[in-house]
Amino acid sequence: MTVRTTAAVLVGRAVRVAARLRGGGSAIPGNIALRIDPGFLERTIAAIPDGVVAVSGSNGKSTTTNMLAAIIRAHGLKVFTNPSGGNLPQGIASALLSEVSVGGRLDADIAILEVDEGYGTRLAELLKPKTVLLLNIQIDQLNRYHEPDRVAAMLARVAATSTDGLILNREDNFLVDLDTRIPAHSGRAVSFFGGVPELVEPASHGVASADRFGDAGAKPGSRPAAVEVVALTGSRATLAIEKATLDAGTTSASAGSTDAVAGSPEDRTLIEVKLPSRGLHYALDAAGAAATARSVLGDRFRPELVSQALDSLATVYGRGEMLVVDGEQIEIIMMKNPASLQLNLDSLESAPEQVFLAVDEGTPDPSWIWDIDFSALDHVDGVTGSKAWQFATRFGYLGIPVGSVDLDVRAALKAFLALPKPATGHKVMILNYEQMMGIRKILGFKELEGGGAA
Amino acid sequence: MSAASTGALRILHLFPRLLGLNGESGNVEILRRRAEARGLPVEVLSYDGPDDSAVRSRFDDADLVFIGSGPVSAELIAHPLVVAIAGDLRALADDGRPVLAIGAGFQLLGQTIALESGQVLEGASVFPVATRHGGTRVVGDFVLDSPRIGPIVGFENRGSFVDVGPHGTLGRVVYGRGNSETPGEEGFWEDNLLGTHMHGPVLANNPALADSLLDTARLRRGLEYTDPAPESLRLVDESARQARATIAASPLSE
Numbered sequence: 239m240t241v242r243t244t245a246a247v248l249v250g251r252a253v254r255v256a257a258r259l260r261g262g263g264s265a266i267p268g269n270i271a272l273r274i275d276p277g278f279l280e281r282t283i284a285a286i287p288d289g290v291v292a293v294s295g296s297n298g299k300s301t302t303t304n305m306l307a308a309i310i311r312a313h314g315l316k317v318f319t320n321p322s323g324g325n326l327p328q329g330i331a332s333a334l335l336s337e338v339s340v341g342g343r344l345d346a347d348i349a350i351l352e353v354d355e356g357y358g359t360r361l362a363e364l365l366k367p368k369t370v371l372l373l374n375i376q377i378d379q380l381n382r383y384h385e386p387d388r389v390a391a392m393l394a395r396v397a398a399t400s401t402d403g404l405i406l407n408r409e410d411n412f413l414v415d416l417d418t419r420i421p422a423h424s425g426r427a428v429s430f431f432g433g434v435p436e437l438v439e440p441a442s443h444g445v446a447s448a449d450r451f452g453d454a455g456a457k458p459g460s461r462p463a464a465v466e467v468v469a470l471t472g473s474r475a476t477l478a479i480e481k482a483t484l485d486a487g488t489t490s491a492s493a494g495s496t497d498a499v500a501g502s503p504e505d506r507t508l509i510e511v512k513l514p515s516r517g518l519h520y521a522l523d524a525a526g527a528a529a530t531a532r533s534v535l536g537d538r539f540r541p542e543l544v545s546q547a548l549d550s551l552a553t554v555y556g557r558g559e560m561l562v563v564d565g566e567q568i569e570i571i572m573m574k575n576p577a578s579l580q581l582n583l584d585s586l587e588s589a590p591e592q593v594f595l596a597v598d599e600g601t602p603d604p605s606w607i608w609d610i611d612f613s614a615l616d617h618v619d620g621v622t623g624s625k626a627w628q629f630a631t632r633f634g635y636l637g638i639p640v641g642s643v644d645l646d647v648r649a650a651l652k653a654f655l656a657l658p659k660p661a662t663g664h665k666v667m668i669l670n671y672e673q674m675m676g677i678r679k680i681l682g683f684k685e686l687e688g689g690g691a692a
Numbered sequence: 693m694s695a696a697s698t699g700a701l702r703i704l705h706l707f708p709r710l711l712g713l714n715g716e717s718g719n720v721e722i723l724r725r726r727a728e729a730r731g732l733p734v735e736v737l738s739y740d741g742p743d744d745s746a747v748r749s750r751f752d753d754a755d756l757v758f759i760g761s762g763p764v765s766a767e768l769i770a771h772p773l774v775v776a777i778a779g780d781l782r783a784l785a786d787d788g789r790p791v792l793a794i795g796a797g798f799q800l801l802g803q804t805i806a807l808e809s810g811q812v813l814e815g816a817s818v819f820p821v822a823t824r825h826g827g828t829r830v831v832g833d834f835v836l837d838s839p840r841i842g843p844i845v846g847f848e849n850r851g852s853f854v855d856v857g858p859h860g861t862l863g864r865v866v867y868g869r870g871n872s873e874t875p876g877e878e879g880f881w882e883d884n885l886l887g888t889h890m891h892g893p894v895l896a897n898n899p900a901l902a903d904s905l906l907d908t909a910r911l912r913r914g915l916e917y918t919d920p921a922p923e924s925l926r927l928v929d930e931s932a933r934q935a936r937a938t939i940a941a942s943p944l945s946e
């Protein structure tokens with residue numbers, strides 16, 4: 239402990255309280271703490287006995303981090319994790335501030351951290367993860383990273399920092415053979431997760447993996463999975479978990495040696511898990527979390543605790559979430575990127591009777607909506623946010639009628655909520671992250687006024 | 693009348709799989725829907741490489757050519773495939789058939805592409821332009837003023853410069869960067885040739901550009917619209933006008 243650390247913690251906490259009171263700015267305290275004591279994050283993290291698990295990828299990081307933290311906690315470990323979306327260095331430092339002692343000590347056995355793919359290389363150097371879980375590389379946030387190849391290269395560098403375990407999605411074009419494209423590390427166990435072809439192939443837009451050109455290697459799905467989604471009904475999935483122990487250090491000194499592991503049915507335990515919502519992508523997230531827990535815990539891993547942990551897990555903020563407003567159910571569909579929107583649209587059971595869409599500058603370039611199959615919708619009641627007219631144009635060409643376009647979010651939301659309760663199903667809102675936060679806040683005010691948001 | 697009959701307008705879509713990262717296939721969809729809304733059937737011929745030999749043998753049927761953008765890795769794979777059909781593409785362009793080329797596709801249809809490694813690739817020489825990769829990547833809203841059609845609005849995303857010499861451009865840059873280090877002009881637009889780094893579905897916000905390409909294509913063939921101004925297009929054109937106004941009022945970049 240140093241005076242500098244104490245100062246960083248105290249000032250950071252004071253700013254955190256002030257930021258809370260003003261209602262926002264969650265990364266600011268971390269920023270300030272890092273400025274006072276640049277080594278704060280690195281040192282505190284390095285002192286965690288079981289080390290760091292880094293979770294990265296284009297899509298599903300928050301959901302999967304949440305699942306993995308729950309599974310590890312169910313095994314009796316104390317987990318430090320960063321809240322949904324707080325995946326940049328400042329965000330992680332902010333999360334630490336709320337949990338450390340004034341001397342900078344953290345009471346945790348293990349850290350499970352969602353890591354932004356753009357900051358992955360820098361964060362990996364800082365955090366020195368023992369284990370890395372990579373979920374997918376999708377056409378995501380092109381305005382920030384521009385090209386899937388670049389994201390793939392960034393994630394390869396994160397993967398290369400893992401010392402004990404590397405867990406990869408075998409259904410992803412880029413990740414299926416990533417282990418063979420990074421320097422080997424003796425003691426690093428590589429394992430995969432995926433789904434049976436009967437589930438993966440018919441998914442109407444596959445698993446939305448970005449196209450890979452040029453150095454195409456192994457075919458997606460071709461690697462044996464430590465955890466495989468074998469059945470999916472609504473928001474319940476069955477996972478088959480390899481029993482063969484995969485203790486760090488005994489499996490693969492050379493990358494790619496997991497190819498030899500073949501899972502006969504009697505070597506697998508079948509468990510049923512509850513997902514945050516319908517959709518194969520959630521089932522794959524659960525498989526990734528289970529495979530990572532298996533890799534991290536080795537002999538201590540108990541498959542039945544995966545079911546138990548996921549059953550009791552609250553839905554991650556805003557993904558497949560059901561809000562109750564004035565006694566009426568509203569499903570929130572997050573429009574984070576093309577893949578998440580397409581998968582969520584595909585998982586709608588029928589065209590929603592009432593749909594609202596709000597997208598703002600948080601999605602600077604919505605060009606990709608021209609690659610989205612919107613046939614799951616037969617109309618849209620209201621469109622709002624600064625990108626509203628670009629969506630209206632897209633819907634216009636598709637012949638999907640749009641009730642009204644109003645750039646004033648509050649007015650548009652009010653009009654949508656005033657629509658009579660749907661005769662079937664529930665209201666649906668398709669929102670980008672920023673609009674989801676803003677609209678929750680608007681509905682929250684309503685709760686304070688006694689409107690009854692749940 | 694079937695779309696394949698002689699009365700259809702034919703769009704040749706080059707490398708839809710390799711070059712189509714940013715929703716750019718939306719441009720082909722917009723051209724098709726605008727023509728069909730006016731009673732002119734459209735046939736889209738997609739060409740992804742030598743395996744599509746049936747389409748290759750029909751290049752000369754094309755009334756309009758579209759090529760989109762993609763990551764540098766895809767551009768490098770597309771390069772020899774583009775060079776292999778360069779003669780055909782120049783013949784189509786020389787014959788007055790409109791060509792819309794975006795980003796990497798625009799670069800590949802130019803004369804040369806200087807990569808950051810220093811290597812220089814020969815392009816298809818459909819456009820008399822030269823590209824140099826490098827500089828700071830610019831990403832953000834893009835607003836132009838075109839002497840031909842007025843304001844043009846879209847999204848800029850590029851890590852390269854293009855030298856168009858003394859040739860005509862799509863327009864003067866109002867917001868964004870454009871062809872060169874210092875903001876000035878954007879893209880290339882002369883006669884039937886239109887190239888730009890306005891990424892994504894550039895025609896979505898700018899229906900006048902789409903109509904200009906369609907007019908060049910159909911007048912060459914003597915094809916008529918049965919309903920030149922249908923109500924369905926009036927509605928989307930109003931949405932596009934509002935989209936242009938919203939972006940132009942407060943453009944943003946990284």
Ligand SMILES: [Zn+2]
Nearest residue numbers: 795849850889
């Ligand atoms: Zn470009």
